[in-house]
Amino acid sequence: MKQVKINIVKLLKGQKPGWVGISPDFKKILVWGKTLDEATQKAEKFKEKIYYFPAGESYSNFVGIIDYGINNTL
Amino acid sequence: MGLTIHYSPLPGLEKTGVLAPMIPVTFKNARREFSTIALVDSGAEAGIISTVIADKLNIKWRKIPAKSGFSIGSNFRFHPVDINAQIYDHKFSLKLNVVEGIFAFKCILGRKDLFKRAKICFEGYKNRFEIIFREFN
Numbered sequence: 001m002k003q004v005k006i007n008i009v010k011l012l013k014g015q016k017p018g019w020v021g022i023s024p025d026f027k028k029i030l031v032w033g034k035t036l037d038e039a040t041q042k043a044e045k046f047k048e049k050i051y052y053f054p055a056g057e058s059y060s061n062f063v064g065i066i067d068y069g070i071n072n073t074l
Numbered sequence: 075m076g077l078t079i080h081y082s083p084l085p086g087l088e089k090t091g092v093l094a095p096m097i098p099v100t101f102k103n104a105r106r107e108f109s110t111i112a113l114v115d116s117g118a119e120a121g122i123i124s125t126v127i128a129d130k131l132n133i134k135w136r137k138i139p140a141k142s143g144f145s146i147g148s149n150f151r152f153h154p155v156d157i158n159a160q161i162y163d164h165k166f167s168l169k170l171n172v173v174e175g176i177f178a179f180k181c182i183l184g185r186k187d188l189f190k191r192a193k194i195c196f197e198g199y200k201n202r203f204e205i206i207f208r209e210f211n
Contacts, residue, residue: 001076001204002162006096006111009083022111026098036130036178051098051109054179059084059094 008053017056024049076206077162082111095196095203099183101170102158103131110181114194114203118184121170122152126178131157135172143171150174159187164207166191 006026019039021031030050033039043050081093100109101123108130112121128135138153152171159168168187173180188194195204 001078004077004079004098006080006082006098008096008111009085009088012085024098036126040130049100049109051111053111054177059086059179 008059012053012055015055018054019052020055021046021050021052024051026051076204078202078204081201081203093201097161097183097188097205099181100160101127101131102160103133103155106130106132110179112181112183114188114205115182115184116189116194116196118182120186121168121183121188122173122176122180123170124176124178124180125172125174127181128153128155128172133157133172138172140174143173150176161205161207164191 004026011022011026011029012020015029015032018032018034019036020029021033021039021043022028023030030046031039031042032055033042036052039052079095079097082096084092084094095114096111097114098109099112100107108127110127125135133155135153135155138155140151140153143150143152150173152173154169154171157168157170159166168191170187192205192207197203
């Protein structure tokens with residue numbers, strides 16, 4: 001079975017806010033643009049598939065988190 | 075085709091230990107293509123994309139009558155669209171919902187789309203999930 005590892009934190013570390021184009025093996029950033037349009041334009045020279053993802057965002061509202069706090073119990 | 079995909083940490087959540095099941099996906103609308111990384115959400119009734127992603131795919135979502143939806147956080151307006159998608163070698167069509175006013179990165183695949191196309195086994199104790207796409211004749 002094919003194994004896929006994507007570490008978005010590692011990929012986006014130190015990136016300026018904007019959009020990045022990620023290599024198909026999810027190991028490096030190939031392009032960066034302040035906007036998605038800028039990033040896709042820069043990516044035109046690449047033949048491989050590029051995955052776009054915003055950089056400089058907090059993704060804390062992507063997934064639901066319940067913070068019970070240190071002194072709270074269920 | 076089967077895939078084992080390891081959960082990914084998310085920026086802003088490193089200290090929480092939260093890891094997310096993410097999957098690479100390419101959406102296709104006529105000649106436009108857009109590849110991104112989507113959240114696999116068994117709690118989501120249907121998939122969603124942001125208006126930024128919809129615009130990149132040249133989806134004329136403003137011309138599609140809006141409907142109302144709700145999530146745990148709030149209500150939202152969305153525009154349903156039919157679109158094609160590809161995950162590695164597996165191609166399929168699905169109905170996605172273009173949601174107004176959400177973060178640009180938001181792309182979620184849910185029960186009415188991805189979960190109807192594949193057997194998905196979450197292995198939280200291994201921080202990964204397995205996905206095996208169904209074969210259709």
